[in-house]
Amino acid sequence: MEIERLLKENKCNNINFGNHKEDLKNLLLNRDYFTKEKEYWDWRLTFSSLSFSLIIMMFSFAVPLFNNDSMVDSLERNTNVNNLGLVEWAGQDVKVYEMVEQKTKTLFYFDTRNDVLVHSEINNN
Amino acid sequence: MEMSEIKDLVLRSQNQDKDAFSKLFDFYYDKITKYVFRRTLDVEYSKDITSNVFLKALDNIESFKWKNGDYSFDGWIFKIATNEINQYFRKQKRYKLIIDDPKIFFNLGDDNKVSNEIEKTIDNEKHFLILNKAIRQLKPIYGDIIHLRYFEEMPYNEISQILNKNESTVRVYCQRAIKELEEVLKKDANNFINYGN
Numbered sequence: 001m002e003i004e005r006l007l008k009e010n011k012c013n014n015i016n017f018g019n020h021k022e023d024l025k026n027l028l029l030n031r032d033y034f035t036k037e038k039e040y041w042d043w044r045l046t047f048s049s050l051s052f053s054l055i056i057m058m059f060s061f062a063v064p065l066f067n068n069d070s071m072v073d074s075l076e077r078n079t080n081v082n083n084l085g086l087v088e089w090a091g092q093d094v095k096v097y098e099m100v101e102q103k104t105k106t107l108f109y110f111d112t113r114n115d116v117l118v119h120s121e122i123n124n125n
Numbered sequence: 126m127e128m129s130e131i132k133d134l135v136l137r138s139q140n141q142d143k144d145a146f147s148k149l150f151d152f153y154y155d156k157i158t159k160y161v162f163r164r165t166l167d168v169e170y171s172k173d174i175t176s177n178v179f180l181k182a183l184d185n186i187e188s189f190k191w192k193n194g195d196y197s198f199d200g201w202i203f204k205i206a207t208n209e210i211n212q213y214f215r216k217q218k219r220y221k222l223i224i225d226d227p228k229i230f231f232n233l234g235d236d237n238k239v240s241n242e243i244e245k246t247i248d249n250e251k252h253f254l255i256l257n258k259a260i261r262q263l264k265p266i267y268g269d270i271i272h273l274r275y276f277e278e279m280p281y282n283e284i285s286q287i288l289n290k291n292e293s294t295v296r297v298y299c300q301r302a303i304k305e306l307e308e309v310l311k312k313d314a315n316n317f318i319n320y321g322n
Contacts, residue, residue, distance in 0.1 A: 003307050007275035010252040015162050020172050021154050027176075028150060028183055034143050 049104050049122045056106070060117045072115040075099070075108065086112065094118060126152050135198055138186050146186075150179060156277070157206050163276050164210045164268075166257065174213055178206045200286035203277070207269060207287055214265070259309040267302035274299055 060071045075081045075097045084096040084107075094109040109119040131152070137145030157178055162171040182202055191197050260268050266288065273284045281299070285292040 003303055003310070004275060006252065007256060007271065008278070010250060010256055011159075011276050012163060012250040012253040013159065015159055017158060017168065017172055017175075020158075020175070024154075024176050024179060025147065025150055028179055029143050029147060031183060033183055034141050034146075036141075 045103065045124055049106070049124065052101065052104070053106060053120060053122060056108070056120070070115045071117060072097075072110055089119065092118075131198055132191070135186070135189065139189070146183065153202055157202065160203065160206055160272070160277055161210060163257070164272060165213060170213055174206070174209045177209050178202065181205050197286070199279070200283045203273070203279070203283075204287045211265065255313075259306055259313060262309050263302060263305050266298060267305060270295060270299050271302050271306065
């Protein structure tokens, strides 16, 4: 208890670094943080992109049940879709199609062997 | 300052409110500088470390989230300070310093007015210097705990947040730290001749 009392009583409290406080405060308050524009999510755009992807996914599962025509063939015929050719993705060869709609680009990756959709991604510009 | 006021200032600072951050800075500046100086006993490094603490706090305040009760922000900013101090010690390898020669023991920087005033203050705080020298001979984690518990008067739950340890572990370490500190001071009794006076 004696040691604890000594520690509490001998703190060296009278420390003052002169102008450092004001200088540092000015530096901090003039940082970009206080003037930069905050980035917010565009929920409408994100929601529309997600809905669109969901439709495409459902389409990719449902269409083969009723139609022999593959999703790749459908995309090939769609004028909004660009065929970006073959690329390597996650250690496999895939065909990539890009669908452009307003500010949204959706990329579809298909396995080259059986045209099965293996990946898709949405980019908002 | 009331905890609700700190919460409000932090929230407003997260929304880029200059005035709120300015008040938060005013409230924490003295606490941080004292903590840093007590740990380093070096004016120039204390200024640099304090600046880094607040720059990091500002850069990361947006991602700060309240947790572990009301002491969360205190714990968060002192954690930044503790990390910066430990980084300083790692760079300087200054754990083992000799108190016999005060000029070696602490660096008062340029011989300007501020340094002279601090030199006078420290000269009047011989017990603090002796305690500080003894604390530096302990394990770094014990040093952290003694400083936070007794000089900064922080509760155990806040210290556990700063040091990423269980509260019960901190309590045990604190008891051990005090015991070891007592042993070190006994060995160094010549320096502690006025012990308790």
